[in-house]
Amino acid sequence: MTMTNSDPIKITNTEIAQEFLDKYDTFLFDCDGVLWLGNHLLPNTKEILAKLNSLGKQLVFVTNNSTKSRLSYTKKFASFGIEVTQDQIFNSGYASAVYVRDFLKLVPGKDKIWTFGESGVAEELELMGYETLGGSDARLDEPFDVATSPFLANGLDEDVTCVVAGLDTKVNYHRLAITLQYLRKENVHFVGTNVDSTFPQKGYILPGAGSMVESLAFSSGRRPAYCGKPNMNMLNTIVSAKKLEKSKCCMVGDRLNTDMRFGVEGKLGGTLLVLSGIELKKGLWKLPKNIPDQNITLKS
Ligand SMILES: C[C@H](OP(=O)(O)O)C(=O)O
Numbered sequence: 001m002t003m004t005n006s007d008p009i010k011i012t013n014t015e016i017a018q019e020f021l022d023k024y025d026t027f028l029f030d031c032d033g034v035l036w037l038g039n040h041l042l043p044n045t046k047e048i049l050a051k052l053n054s055l056g057k058q059l060v061f062v063t064n065n066s067t068k069s070r071l072s073y074t075k076k077f078a079s080f081g082i083e084v085t086q087d088q089i090f091n092s093g094y095a096s097a098v099y100v101r102d103f104l105k106l107v108p109g110k111d112k113i114w115t116f117g118e119s120g121v122a123e124e125l126e127l128m129g130y131e132t133l134g135g136s137d138a139r140l141d142e143p144f145d146v147a148t149s150p151f152l153a154n155g156l157d158e159d160v161t162c163v164v165a166g167l168d169t170k171v172n173y174h175r176l177a178i179t180l181q182y183l184r185k186e187n188v189h190f191v192g193t194n195v196d197s198t199f200p201q202k203g204y205i206l207p208g209a210g211s212m213v214e215s216l217a218f219s220s221g222r223r224p225a226y227c228g229k230p231n232m233n234m235l236n237t238i239v240s241a242k243k244l245e246k247s248k249c250c251m252v253g254d255r256l257n258t259d260m261r262f263g264v265e266g267k268l269g270g271t272l273l274v275l276s277g278i279e280l281k282k283g284l285w286k287l288p289k290n291i292p293d294q295n296i297t298l299k300s
């Protein structure tokens with residue numbers, strides 16, 4: 001089902017499919033719920049991407065999943081026998097690192113970043129020269145106790161001026177507690193990688209990054225600046241990096257309040273909603289407003 005600013009059209013035959021394909025020269029593909037569910041490649045993914053490549057279409061992969069770096073994603077694609085270069089991939093970890101660098105203008109070597117999330121977040125920040133703390137540090141796997149936590153023993157690191165929080169499948173009280181200590185400091189910025197409440201796996205719907213970031217928002221009483229889809233900073237980064245003509249682009253996704261909103265609000269030529277991930281047939285065609293404020297100011 002494809003959504004533009006007009007009524008949605010259901011693609012039910014090859015004639016409609018061909019007319020749809022001919023409209024665009026670039027396809028922005030979401031990943032989780034569109035190409036794969038975790039480590040399970042969805043049917044015909046390889047064939048569809050190969051066909052679009054053979055038609056000379058440009059493919060860009062835009063995922064809100066911050067657990068892996070863009071480089072790690074090229075290895076995930078390769079594990080499925082799909083060749084993708086790092087510059088085709090934009091994920092919420094990279095979008096968050098761009099926000100830290102270009103909007104917050106934090107200084108590598110001076111400003112340190114506390115991460116709540118998996119290796120992808122820290123890797124993208126470190127590629128930009130930032131020192132990161134927290135994240136996958138094994139000491140955070142230990143049960144939390146204010147008397148013994150090594151992250152409190154010598155006080156918080158005074159050079160930390162930003163928290164970047166995303167999906168962490170090793171979430172625990174230790175990680176939540178130390179991250180909250182940094183968020184209680186007025187001089188520390190609060191960045192969320194993405195707002196997705198859930199995360200599709202084969203046969204299951206699991207807690208997404210948003211469910212963890214909103215927990216930190218609730219305990220700290222602060223709002224994060226979310227950087228993944230549907231944030232327009234992410235789209236602007238992609239459009240300028242790939243020199244895209246937005247009217248010739250189609251966003252392919254499985255979630256209304258991130259992927260479809262990203263395409264519609266980003267004024268792309270069109271959007272294609274697939275039903276292999278989060279959205280199901282019932283209750284379609286309304287962009288839910290029930291997600292936290294993005295509270296990102298788009299600087300001119
Ligand atoms: C679900 C989302 O990934 P995407 O669908 O944007 O690839 C996420 O990993 O939170």
Ligand SMILES: [Mg+2]
Pocket residue numbers: 030031032033034253254255277
């Ligand atoms: Mg998805």
